[in-house]
Amino acid sequence: MDDLNADVIVAGAGPAGLMLAGELRLSGLSVIVLDQLTKPMQQSRALGFSARTIEEFGQRGLLEEFGELDTIPGGHFGGLPIDYRIIEGGNFGVRGVPQSRTEAILHTWAVGLGAEIRRGHQVVGMTESADGVEVEAEGPDGSELLRASYLVGCDGARSTVRRLAGIDFPGTNATIEMKMADVTGVPLRIRPTGEVGEAGMVVVLPLGPQATRVVVFERGAGVRPTQEPPTFQEVAESFQRVTGEDITGATPLWTSYFTDASRHAAEYRKGRVFLAGDAAHIHLPIGAQGISAAVGDVVNLGWKLAAVVKGQAPDSLLDTYHAERHPVGAMIVANTLVQRSLYLGGPEMQPLRAIFADLVKIEEVQRHLVGLVTGLDITYGAAPGDHPLLGRRLPDQELITGDEKTTTYALLHPGRPVLLDLHDSAELRAAAAGWADRVDLVTATRADAGAPAASLLVRPDGYVAWVSTDGAPDGLEDALTTWFGVPQPAA
Numbered sequence: 001m002d003d004l005n006a007d008v009i010v011a012g013a014g015p016a017g018l019m020l021a022g023e024l025r026l027s028g029l030s031v032i033v034l035d036q037l038t039k040p041m042q043q044s045r046a047l048g049f050s051a052r053t054i055e056e057f058g059q060r061g062l063l064e065e066f067g068e069l070d071t072i073p074g075g076h077f078g079g080l081p082i083d084y085r086i087i088e089g090g091n092f093g094v095r096g097v098p099q100s101r102t103e104a105i106l107h108t109w110a111v112g113l114g115a116e117i118r119r120g121h122q123v124v125g126m127t128e129s130a131d132g133v134e135v136e137a138e139g140p141d142g143s144e145l146l147r148a149s150y151l152v153g154c155d156g157a158r159s160t161v162r163r164l165a166g167i168d169f170p171g172t173n174a175t176i177e178m179k180m181a182d183v184t185g186v187p188l189r190i191r192p193t194g195e196v197g198e199a200g201m202v203v204v205l206p207l208g209p210q211a212t213r214v215v216v217f218e219r220g221a222g223v224r225p226t227q228e229p230p231t232f233q234e235v236a237e238s239f240q241r242v243t244g245e246d247i248t249g250a251t252p253l254w255t256s257y258f259t260d261a262s263r264h265a266a267e268y269r270k271g272r273v274f275l276a277g278d279a280a281h282i283h284l285p286i287g288a289q290g291i292s293a294a295v296g297d298v299v300n301l302g303w304k305l306a307a308v309v310k311g312q313a314p315d316s317l318l319d320t321y322h323a324e325r326h327p328v329g330a331m332i333v334a335n336t337l338v339q340r341s342l343y344l345g346g347p348e349m350q351p352l353r354a355i356f357a358d359l360v361k362i363e364e365v366q367r368h369l370v371g372l373v374t375g376l377d378i379t380y381g382a383a384p385g386d387h388p389l390l391g392r393r394l395p396d397q398e399l400i401t402g403d404e405k406t407t408t409y410a411l412l413h414p415g416r417p418v419l420l421d422l423h424d425s426a427e428l429r430a431a432a433a434g435w436a437d438r439v440d441l442v443t444a445t446r447a448d449a450g451a452p453a454a455s456l457l458v459r460p461d462g463y464v465a466w467v468s469t470d471g472a473p474d475g476l477e478d479a480l481t482t483w484f485g486v487p488q489p490a491a
Helices: 015-026 051-059 099-112 160-165 232-243 289-309 315-344 347-359 363-374 426-431 476-484
Strands: 006-011 031-035 074-077 080-083 116-119 122-129 132-139 142-153 177-184 191-197 200-206 211-218 251-259 262-264 273-275 398-401 404-407 418-421 440-443 455-458 464-468
Touching: 006 015, 006 132, 006 289, 015 031, 015 099, 015 289, 031 142, 051 289, 074 191, 074 315, 074 363, 080 347, 080 363, 099 116, 122 160, 142 160, 142 289, 160 273, 177 232, 191 232, 191 315, 200 232, 200 315, 211 232, 232 251, 262 315, 289 315, 315 347, 315 363, 398 440, 418 426, 426 476, 455 476, 464 476
Parallel strands: 006 031, 006 142, 031 116, 142 273, 418 440
Antiparallel strands: 074 080, 122 132, 132 142, 177 211, 177 251, 191 200, 200 211, 398 404, 418 455, 455 464
């Protein structure tokens, strides 16, 4: 398409849209982010992110921007307690980081890399052609037509992009509602993972030295027939009916709500249009899985869009976005529905809770559930082989390159694929020479010298696409071609 305004237009400046903007800029693509809000949201329903998102932010050098992070070692699955440290890197997520702070950090990062954020702009129309997408946006100065190679909808549960693209959003309507309020002025007992009683369930979380968040589910109350937030009086009355505690003397700062409405987009890609984050999947917020799924979506998508736009990979690479992330979204929707039934169901769910309580005593079951909720067990397609790292995330490890120390995550800060040669193999380096323009080749040794060496091809999203335990390049060229296109001709 001639006269592009940007390589990619992103609708929505939440965590998904901002993270994607940064990912695209790392790869050198131009990006415009459109958001209908004139300024960032100051209130936050999400108050943290999961173990896998901690790793993804670490892969881009963003963790230090958050300062010291307080992770929760123990959590639950549907109200059944589990120590999330049972798997390497496991925790129930970061505590006390409002989504507004996460968005501010991602905004600074993306803009610093050259992303253009246009606030007060609402996508109202979209036309796709063979070579691009034309987006109509309403802004402060009226209607504007913008052209790009691709459009990504990160515009939330009521996604305009999803509707304009004609992508189905099947699922179930809300059956329960959870009211919330941020309050000051009353002392409250903290209940970070929830407390269930006959009348319902409450969560009480600290929001700093002065403020507290209360979340209340009242059994049998149903769902209010409105999308307006509840009044503080409604929250306080529900809280008292469930707990017997009176919080009417508190000063409310903000009220909101969420439900168990659960929907999943039938397609994450339709032609030149993609969906990510809440535009692709909505569910009951349990275990910080919402913001984490959003970040996981765009970290998977960004480098693939860049490779295709730059002509380094075929269009078919973009199909792997749906193939890899759609099953992840489906599993999140499924596990949150299961947890809703276990945690918030009535007496009729007691037989299921009893059986689950027995199952959770089994260590392998604990490992499976923790891997599910944290995202640490996500597996993507890789070259054939039986090495345990193939298709899985690469943990952060210390390395020595020459006379310097580094880490596997530091190597991923530029958002480029890495061929990590831990065998000092000339044969391996020769096999990868044709991809030197797009794959960083790093020869190193592990700082823990006693550990077995494995040379790895690591995708920009931190997943391992190829492994060699002896430094031989068997299968390397196939893996490089699969993920990063055909090699450059020899000079």
